[in-house]
Amino acid sequence: MGRLAGYRTVVTGAGSGIGRAIVRRYLAEGAHVAAVVRSQDDVAALNAEGALTVLGDVSLYETAESAVATAVEQWGGLDAYVANAGLWDFHKRIEKQSPAQLHAAYREVFGVNLLGALYGARAALGALRQSRGSVIVSGSNACFRAGGGGALYTASKFALRGLVLQLARELAPDVRVNGVAPGATDTGISGPAALGQRGHAMNADPARMAVMADHMLLGRVSAPEEHASLYVLLASREESSYVTGAMLLSDGGLTIST
Structure with missing residues (x-):
């Protein structure tokens, strides 16, 4: 029996990279997965692997609402909401952006990296309280240090770490909130x-x-699959029942090397 046998989950940013690795690992561990993607091109492959798919933009509340509703309708509840979708900014310096670009890019980056997680937590709250489940976000070494991206990306990830800390306080003791x-x-x-x-x-x-x-x-640079076990750990009530407000580093030692 898998470590997440019967768990009902939502994973955003599931089309590729770390999100796809989480989906595959959750399925292998016996979980049901509603996989949120923004491209129709990802739907067939995810369905073939055993996930249900939800198309949408995580910066819109209705996407989170639809994903949670899918899980509840299909499996009777929700045990973990994984807010993994993210945008990077390729180290774009602010002097290389016009004020209009800064404004628009801010809305995009924060809309996905921060608001997407906040919307997910809000939409999932009722179902997670019933199951005593958890919210898990995908952070970054940029939650702790500068240099992992440009100003927009780094600011969004510091804010995401703050969101984890605050929501862990607000939603306790019923819902645990953590990140990788x-x-x-x-x-x-x-x-x-x-x-x-x-x-x-x-x-x-x-x-x-x-x-x-x-x-x-x-x-070396990591493979997406090397992070997936931490998402299993944080979703499992048996294995991380006393963990909330944590952001687990999986960064090859980068944060402690500078």
């Missing part, structure tokens, strides 16, 4: 359309990935 903070990962995370980065992928540039590897104490 991955470091450099071989993933195709993209950026905001306002900065012309929607079609970009972080791992598309080998030179960028090599620089990231040089900064890691473990000497």
Whole structure:
């Protein structure tokens, strides 16, 4: 029997990278998964792997509401809401952005990285209180230090860490709220359309990935699958029943190396 046998879950940003790795691991551990994606192209593959799919933009409340409703209608409740969807900003410096671009990119980055998690927690709250479940967010080493992205990305991840701490206080004792903070990962995370980065992928540039590897104490960039066990741990009531308000680093030692 898997570690999450029968658990009813939502995972956002499920189309690729860490989100896809979480979906696969949750399914392997016996969980039911409602996978939230923004592209129709991801639906068939996720359905074939055993997940249900929900199309939508996580910066809109109705997407979270639809995902939670899907889980409740299909499986009778919800045990974990994983707010994983994210945007990076490719280290874009503020002097390289016009005021209008800054405003628009701020709305995109914070809309996905912070508001998406806040909407997920709000939409899932009733169901999670009934199951004494948990909210899990995908943070970053940028929750703790500068240099993991540009000003917008870093600010959004510091804010996300603050959200975890505050929601852990507000939703206790019924709902646990935690996060995982991955470091450099071989993933195709993209950026905001306002900065012309929607079609970009972080791992598309080998030179960028090599620089990231040089900064890691473990000497390499991680695979998305290397973080998935922490999401299993935090979802499990048996294995992390006394953990809330935590942001678990999974960054190859980057945070302690500088």
